[in-house]
Amino acid sequence: MTDQTTFRQALLDPSRATPDGLEGPAKAPANKRYDVYRNNVTHSLIAALQTAFPLVRKILGSTSFDALAPLYVRAHPPTSPIMMLYGVDFPEFLKNQPQLSKLGYLPDCARFDLALRSSYHAADAAPFDLAAFQNLPPDEMMAQHLPLAPATRILKSRWPLFDIWRFNMVAGAPKPRPVPQDVMITRAQFDPEPHLLPQGAAGWLGRLAQGDSIEAAHDATVATMPEFDLAATLVVTLSNTAFCNNKVR
Secondary structure, three states, X not given: OOOHHHHHHHHHOOOOOOOOOOEOHHHOEOHHHHHHHHHHHXXXXXXXXXXXXXXXXXXXXXXXXXXXXHHHXXXXXXXXXXXXXXXXXXXXXXXXXXXXXXXXXXXXHHHHHHHHXXXXXXXXXXXXXXXXXHOOOHHHHHOOOOOEOOOOEXXXXXXXXXXXXXXXXXXXXXXXXXXXXXXXXXXXXXXXXXXXXXXXXXXHHHHHHOOXXXXXXXXXXXXXXXXXXXXXXXXXXXXXXXXXXXXXX
């Protein structure tokens, strides 16, 4: 019988010969059965990538994406039976493809696709008590610790990531502006939605995620980005379910 490594390598690479020693019922040669299985596995993994990376596929075009996908499948076989996890290193794979060097923003677009999928599958959480928060005196409000909702994802990018997504996925959207953009993804209902963050907001949210209070996170953010607008950031985050069950204290 063939060893498992040879079986697996040939399974993802049709250029390899069918492994020796494969047998079907009554010890009949199983070459044809293996070829059918190999074809099904490869096509299933490619289909998983097509579903997982809609923005990348839209930018590249379906023909180019579908030609690139088998290269990734062969180099990165699944490490988990949970297909929602497949493709986590696709951004790095894209970064290392010489033919894509002029599309420097593409790895961040793949990270965007991954964040949308991760947000979709994230756990539910009790909603943030906005009314109680808004009724706090200013000093108590600034002392609050705001837990990020499980579905909230933050993406920092040196590219106009939000504009690139909007231009490719929203009909009639304007062309991307030549500015870096950070994106927040939240899931108010069933489907995740991206939101453009004010400058510095991604860093502020990162500090909150580490356990800082609103005030401490603000002070740390302003120290490196004096133009940070806390009021604008609170509008974006509070109106788009970025946080979960806070307890006023």
